[in-house]
Amino acid sequence: VDERAREDFRTYVVGRSAALLRTAYLLTGSRADAEDLLQTALAKTYLSWDRIRDREAVDGYVRRVMVNTQTSWWRRRRLDERPVDELPERGAGRDATADLDLHDALWTALSRLPTRQRAMVVLRYYEDLSEAETAHLMGVSVGTVKSTTSRALAKLREDTSLLTGQSDDPRTALPTGVPA
Amino acid sequence: MSPIDDELRAALHRRATALPPSPDPLAGVERRAVRLRRRAVATSVAGTVLGVAAVALAVPALTPSDDPRTPRVAASTPASPAPTAPVVPSAYRLDPDDPWAYRGTPLVELGKGFAETVAVELAVRRGSPRSRSS
Numbered sequence: 429v430d431e432r433a434r435e436d437f438r439t440y441v442v443g444r445s446a447a448l449l450r451t452a453y454l455l456t457g458s459r460a461d462a463e464d465l466l467q468t469a470l471a472k473t474y475l476s477w478d479r480i481r482d483r484e485a486v487d488g489y490v491r492r493v494m495v496n497t498q499t500s501w502w503r504r505r506r507l508d509e510r511p512v513d514e515l516p517e518r519g520a521g522r523d524a525t526a527d528l529d530l531h532d533a534l535w536t537a538l539s540r541l542p543t544r545q546r547a548m549v550v551l552r553y554y555e556d557l558s559e560a561e562t563a564h565l566m567g568v569s570v571g572t573v574k575s576t577t578s579r580a581l582a583k584l585r586e587d588t589s590l591l592t593g594q595s596d597d598p599r600t601a602l603p604t605g606v607p608a
Numbered sequence: 609m610s611p612i613d614d615e616l617r618a619a620l621h622r623r624a625t626a627l628p629p630s631p632d633p634l635a636g637v638e639r640r641a642v643r644l645r646r647r648a649v650a651t652s653v654a655g656t657v658l659g660v661a662a663v664a665l666a667v668p669a670l671t672p673s674d675d676p677r678t679p680r681v682a683a684s685t686p687a688s689p690a691p692t693a694p695v696v697p698s699a700y701r702l703d704p705d706d707p708w709a710y711r712g713t714p715l716v717e718l719g720k721g722f723a724e725t726v727a728v729e730l731a732v733r734r735g736s737p738r739s740r741s742s
Contacts (some may be wrong), residue, residue: 438634445633463630472639531619534612537620553613554620576696585612594648 437477440486441470444593448490454499457539465501469493491555492565502543537587544581552577564587 445466452462452469472493473486480486538546544566550564554575559577563570 433639441637446629449630449633450627453627454620454624459627462627465632466633467637467640468644470637471644473648474641475645483697530615531622534616534619535623549616550620553617554624565613581612581616582619 429583433477436483437474440483443471444487444490448487449493451491451550451555452552454496454541455547465494468497472497477555488565491551492567495551498547499543521542533587534584537584540587541580545576545583548573548577549584551578596608 442544448469449462449466452458452466456462469490473480473490476489519594538549541549547566548562551557551565554561557565559570559573563573566573568576
């Protein structure tokens with residue numbers, strides 16, 4: 429990477445890292461993992477920077493690297509991690525003024541989804557990508573996006589914290605009377 | 609659009625916007641890139657070395673050897689060997705590796721003085737004086 433391209437890359441990172449960090453945070457569920465994921469994705473992008481002709485497509489490239497890297501990490505980690513009902517990690521950077529409402533219960537339920545389903549939900553409902561764009565980014569068919577997203581939403585609806593209005597996290601419990 | 613879609617979208621946006629940005633986003637990116645590249649090169653070199661080592665070990669084991677003391681590696685083992693007549697070892701059997709070699713009894717095995725004995729015998733039959741002298 430020559431000096432001009434390096435400067436170009438730095439400008440891109442400074443301008444886009446905040447938005448990309450938010451996506452990484454939604455993919456991982458924790459601030460520390462999000463920073464790690466974003467840094468790795470940016471490092472991989474830096475190595476391929478000369479080959480990326482269309483600068484408009486860099487965001488999509490970084491998102492794709494993040495999703496693939498997160499999936500790869502999840503595969504590696506699941507060998508020595510076991511899913512538990514209770515979340516071991518509470519949101520450290522949680523907004524103190526946030527209400528204990530359905531959104532928090534949804535967030536808790538989202539953390540229970542498998543990585544692939546979670547990634548599709550984030551891409552479809554946070555990044556507002558179409559089914560075709562999501563399929564292209566994740567390297568799957570549109571049908572797979574539809575079925576996986578549908579299964580993810582079904583799981584979210586059926587999640588006990590949403591059904592009962594009781595989140596595992598006492599700080600994110602649903603107030604009574606909120607429809608699931 | 610179902611209610612859960614809207615709620616999900618709102619929940620994700622609320623979570624995301626509550627996240628403070630990283631103070632120095634560039635920190636460590638280039639260093640990590642160098643580390644990733646080094647690891648990729650090391651993995652590639654290790655793979656090449658392993659491949660070459662595997663070929664170097666496999667080729668001599670699979671190549672037929674000229675040395676009769678070296679046992680040959682069977683290409684495949686038949687599940688049940690076909691019944692065959694017992695092989696009788698013979699000094700005159702053709703050797704597939706050396707079909708043009710002489711198959712007769714070597715002279716050295718006929719005993720010391722065999723050639724001289726034959727010569728004397730021939731001389732006796734012809735009435736040669738050599739038979740008397742010897």
